Amino acid sequence: MSKRAAEEFERGNAPLKGGKRVEKADDVDGLEFEDEFEDEFESEDEILEAGVDGRPDAEREAEEKAEAMEVDQQTFIVGRNKLEPGQTLSPDLSTYEMLHALSTPWPCLSFDIIKDNLGDNRTSFPATMYAVAGTQADAKREKENQIMVMKFSGLSRNERDQDSESDSDEDEDSDPILESASIPLNTTTNRIRAHQTPASDSSRPPTTLTATMTEAGQVLIHDVTPHLTSFDTPGFTITPQHNKPLSTLRMHKAEGYAVDWSPLIPTGKLVTGDNTGSIYVTTRTQGEGWATDSRALTGHTGSVEELQWSPSERNVFASASSDGTIKVWDVRSKSRSAAMSVQVSETDVNVMSWSPLTTHLLASGADDGVWAVWDLRNWKPAPTPGASSKPTPVASFGFHKEQITSVEWHPTEDSIVAVAAGDDTLTLWDLAVELDEEEARGGEEGVPPQLLFVHYLERVKEAHWHPQIPGALIGTGESFNVFKTISV
Structure with missing residues (x-):
């Protein structure tokens, strides 16, 4: 749902129906309309003084003001207002170029998009995407958990005016299809991430690896290349050997x-x-093995909620923690301590995203619903070991009133950010929008002007931009939502 549509959605106010205006008649079948002011007012001056409805101006103005306030209070803002029993939200399809919902046997609250060989900067429809996800099955049916390697296809463009110039002869109407190849697990997936390594032979596809953090505390590394191959190679069979992890x-x-x-x-x-x-x-390692450092990097006083490698420096990564800090590490350091530590929130820092284009910018999202953008050039080493500095963020937004569950920079637009929150919304933001004096105080209804779009997705947990389809997003919650707005 777009920002504009969210602000204009009013509970209980049905739209006026179009039709012919009823003309007033002075005489119908010989009957005359009674002058309602005939006995009450003696002169035309008295009528004008009382107003067209016969009431004093002050009384009428007070009622109109009260009605206006009542209408304003009914304005529904997704993520702020709560639905009443029996109410549902419907998306304004005119604001979407593409919108599809696809369900899985169990919720998949963590997933990652896999790059494919279908080309970059794709704009034609129907679209095809590949992804990997981990399930969160009911506790009583934990053995039904799995890693799902998925292919989304038949993702068609929303129906538009036949005269629209944006329609292409290449676009075809189709129904969305979700295909999956599963790797059985006996535990819940907390987080899953994919990585592609180049093939030694140029005629072969790259190897696609996944790393799965499980509820049991293990990290499973799988090669899901065969599972991806099975979607597009008739007769290809996945064997039990393909489902075994390369390393645990x-x-x-x-x-x-x-x-x-x-x-x-x-x-x-x-x-x-x-x-x-x-x-x-x-x-x-060279022998297809995996070597883990014998000593852990320590310094956080709470759980590590998010980790991100620098997009520009091979040995640097950042960590976000429930202790409210983000730390920057250099794996070459002999001290095994963080190079920088910054207090970014008084609550848990749940998620973080390092800008792939403007690499000195980092976004964070916290339990209090605030997400912020930080300029790493302003971060300085702490004066004493273990201490944390408190710089000022470049931007900070408190629009969401529930915890931030995902934040990610657009892969090709360095001012666009996608944010998911516990208020069941996935919002899109443009940091390039400048504030005027009124907007700096919060804007209309406290909605920041940088907010471009609000999409409703129940229990949304993660959202990722597709790296090869400009503006396309996948979000996961109660279901997978695949969409592309006309505003990004």
Whole structure:
């Protein structure tokens, strides 16, 4: 639902129906209309003084003001107002270029998009996407959990005016299809991330690896290349051997939620963090093995909620924690301590995103509903070991009133950010929008002018931009929503 549509949606106010205006008649079948003011007012001056409805101006103005206030209070803003029993929200399809919902047997509250060989900057429809996700089955049916390697296809454009210039002869109407190849697990997936390594032979596809942080505290590394191959190769069969992990890492002593692959190490380098505050770096070896550092990186006083490698420096990553800090680490440091530590929130810092284009910018999202943007050039090493500095963010937004569950920079537009929150909304923001004096005080209804779009998705947990289809997003919650707005 767009910002404009969310602001204009009013409860209980049905739209006026079009039709012919009824003309007033002075005489119908010989009957005359009675002059309602004939006995009450003696002169035309008295009528004008009382107003057209016969009431004093002050009384009429007071009622009109009260009615206006009542209408204003009924304005429904997604993420702010609560639905009443029996009410549902419907998207304004005119604001979407594409919108599809696809369901899985169990909720998948963590997923990642897999790049494909269908080309970059794709704009034709129907669209095709590949992804990997981990399920959260009911506790009584934990053995039904799985890693789902998925293919979304038949993702058609929303119906438009036949005369629209944006329609292409290449576009075709189709029904969305979700295909999946599953890897059985006996535990819940807390977080899953994918990484592609180049093939040794140019005629072969790249190898696609996944790292899964499980509720049991293990990190499972799988090669899901065969599962992806099965979608587009008739007769290809997945064997039990294909479902076995390449490696099971057991260095963590507690479950965790933080995992990230380095984008600058093609062969594969992994950083993982757990609820005790411990962080480990694991590197792929020449013998197809995996080597984990014997000593953990420590320094957080709370759980490690998010980890992200620098998009520009091979040995640097950042960590976000429930202790309210973000720390920046250099794996070459002999001290095994963070290079910088910054207090970014008084609550848990749940998520974080390092801008791939403007690499000195980092976005964070916290439990209090605030998400912020930080300029790393303003971060300085703490004056004493273990201490944290408190710089001022470049931008900070408190629009959401529930915890931030996902934040991610647009892959090609350096001012656009997608944010998901516990208020069941996935919002799109443009930081390039400048504030005037009124907007600096919060704007209409406290809605920041940088807010471009509001999409409703029940229990939304993660959202990722598709790197090869400009403006396309996948969000996961009660279901998968795949959409593209006309505003981004």
